[in-house]
Amino acid sequence: MNTAAIIPAAGLGLRLGGAEPKAFREVGGESLLVHAVRGLTAATATGLSCFVIAVPPGTEDVVGKQLEPYAGAAELHVVAGGAERTDSVRMALELVPVDGIDCILVHDAARPFVPVDVIERVVAAVRGGAPAVVPVVPVTDTIKRVDSDGRVVDTPDRSALVAVQTPQGFEPSVLRRAHALEGAGATDDAMLCERLGVTVQTVAGSEDAFKITRPRDLQLAEWLLAERRST
Ligand SMILES: Nc1ccn([C@@H]2O[C@H](COP(=O)(O)OP(=O)(O)OP(=O)(O)O)[C@@H](O)[C@H]2O)c(=O)n1
Numbered sequence: 570m571n572t573a574a575i576i577p578a579a580g581l582g583l584r585l586g587g588a589e590p591k592a593f594r595e596v597g598g599e600s601l602l603v604h605a606v607r608g609l610t611a612a613t614a615t616g617l618s619c620f621v622i623a624v625p626p627g628t629e630d631v632v633g634k635q636l637e638p639y640a641g642a643a644e645l646h647v648v649a650g651g652a653e654r655t656d657s658v659r660m661a662l663e664l665v666p667v668d669g670i671d672c673i674l675v676h677d678a679a680r681p682f683v684p685v686d687v688i689e690r691v692v693a694a695v696r697g698g699a700p701a702v703v704p705v706v707p708v709t710d711t712i713k714r715v716d717s718d719g720r721v722v723d724t725p726d727r728s729a730l731v732a733v734q735t736p737q738g739f740e741p742s743v744l745r746r747a748h749a750l751e752g753a754g755a756t757d758d759a760m761l762c763e764r765l766g767v768t769v770q771t772v773a774g775s776e777d778a779f780k781i782t783r784p785r786d787l788q789l790a791e792w793l794l795a796e797r798r799s800t
């Protein structure tokens with residue numbers, strides 16, 4: 570059995586700014602999307618056989634040609650994404666083959682440097698029987714809930730909180746049922762599974778799997794890549 574990877578890469582990157590969509594911004598001379606694809610192919614234990622990548626409408630052909638050398642032996646599909654991340658994932662999911670796939674990963678192009686061990690932990694947990702799996706890291710700030718006037722309502726117990734990353738891994742029929750639901754307000758795919766009543770399992774994530782969201786994150790990514798290339 571094999572793994573399929575969906576990469577939502579159709580976001581505009583409004584918080585990052587810049588003239589082009591975030592997935593096409595470069596670190597070390599290569600786009601975030603190329604780094605993300607290469608990172609997934611490096612996790613050889615997953616048996617990755619298919620990529621479906623959701624990109625800004627109109628860029629499908631050019632991205633398809635650019636990514637061919639990086640997809641390795643995996644089948645590659647590039648589709649137009651939608652208005653929200655969940656729309657992009659749902660549209661990509663339609664192209665994931667039904668036969669021969671026992672795990673679907675959904676991984677943000679905006680998380681270009683996820684380590685191999687994180688990817689392999691997620692896939693192993695799905696293959697071990699968990700229907701939905703998310704990599705997580707501890708929360709290091711005190712978190713407060715606030716009201717619409719900015720007043721603190723309360724302070725949740727931090728020991729029960731985690732920050733969630735990607736790739737998130739799913740038993741294929743569970744992800745398909747989750748995306749058949751109304752996706753409004755869902756910021757990740759696990760949240761749709763929670764709405765189904767499916768138990769979501771956590772595994773250890775990594776600080777290196779941080780999401781590039783604001784300009785400073787690009788600087789951190791340049792530093793991380795330089796560190797990796799020097800060792
Ligand atoms: N309509 C969308 C929105 C987001 N994404 C993807 O989902 C991932 C996580 O989203 P985020 O980091 O929030 O990216 P953007 O939506 O591009 O950022 P912003 O909210 O700052 O515009 C990214 O790889 C992004 O390309 C997508 O495929 N389709």
Ligand SMILES: C[C@](O)(CO)[C@H](O)COP(=O)(O)O
Nearest residue numbers: 654677733734735756757780
């Ligand atoms: C899916 C995700 O990366 C998990 O942390 C995240 O929710 C996506 O980011 P967004 O800014 O909410 O689109």
